[in-house]
Amino acid sequence: MLAGCDGNVSALAPAGPAARDIAWLWWAFAGASFVLTVMVVVLVAMAFGAPRVVNERRWTFGLGLWFSLAILSVTLAAGIWVGERILPRDDGAMEIRAHAFQWGFAFTHPGPDGPVETVDLLILPAGEPVDIVITSEDVIHSFWVPQLAGKMDAVPGHTNRLRLRADAAGRLGGLCAEFCGIGHTAMEFDVLVVPADDWDAALADPDAATAEVTPFEEQADD
């Protein structure tokens, strides 16, 4: 099971600031869930013990109401804080269109000599914020690069935006995260992060650029 926590489609192996915030939030929720589970197990065990005199008011209001509200408030606040941090900003970041269809993603990059289209290959400049403009051709899909950000639905007739930023050059994985038909399980794409200076060259020849970039997980092993 723990092997699932690594690899190029793991949200727990972040490769950018938004994914790091999400991974941090995931660990915080996992820790809080663990503490609460232990408490409940202890309380259940105590219920099987000898009868004892307890202060009902303290248990009902203290543990039942105020303690639960405190935990819920902290986790809600953390969720809102992280959610706000990873929103797209109106700062003129580059836009790449991701158009979902059954079953793949067509990407339109703003190249130096006009738009460059690729299918199932997203090319990003390292270290720079990029807004993915997400649309759909047919049914609802969901755009997800787990190592970079959260998921965002691709809805027919509607445009959604998602801010991505990758720390360093490498090859990441992306996938559709919303069941969209019989081909859903194979609806995956490659994410090629190139040094910002190599961005134009990579768009001119995506195949050559793909061959040159080391997969992110192999970099980590060096």
Ligand SMILES: [Cu+2]
């Ligand atoms: Cu899908």
